[in-house]
Amino acid sequence: MDTHHLILRRAVVLSLSALALSFSIAPAGAQINSHANHDCCPQQQQAEKNYSTSGVVKSLQPEKKRAMIEHDAIPELKWPVMNMPFEVPDATLLNDLKVGARIDFTFKIDANGRSILLTAKPKG
Ligand SMILES: [Cu+2]
DSSP: OTHHHHHHHHHHHHHHHHHHHTTTTOOTTOOOOOOTTGGGSOOGGGTTOEEEEEEEEEEEEGGGTEEEEEEOOBGGGTBOSEEEEEEOSSGGGGGGOOTTOEEEEEEEEOTTSOEEEEEEEEOO
């Protein structure tokens, strides 16, 4: 269960290193606390479980089958509030969503540690 936190910590360290290396060219606000390094660490024990939460749509990239969502804290996963990418295999899920909108959504974590959006609907 603490894998996520370890990944986060590593991501922060990597981000800081990258920031230090590219300090002069990094645009302000470019640092997003994402799970870009999820791909490194399989989380099989969580692979088949679905999670329900809410969040705010930050960007929609249907052509990449991806959306950035700032999700609420998810105590079950020990995830803090975070803006992170979700893979969206069914890009039609994004049709009803708008950037800036608050949504209820469900997702799962695949065997590669990626977060997969399963359902999403604007919050009533
Ligand atoms: Cu997260």
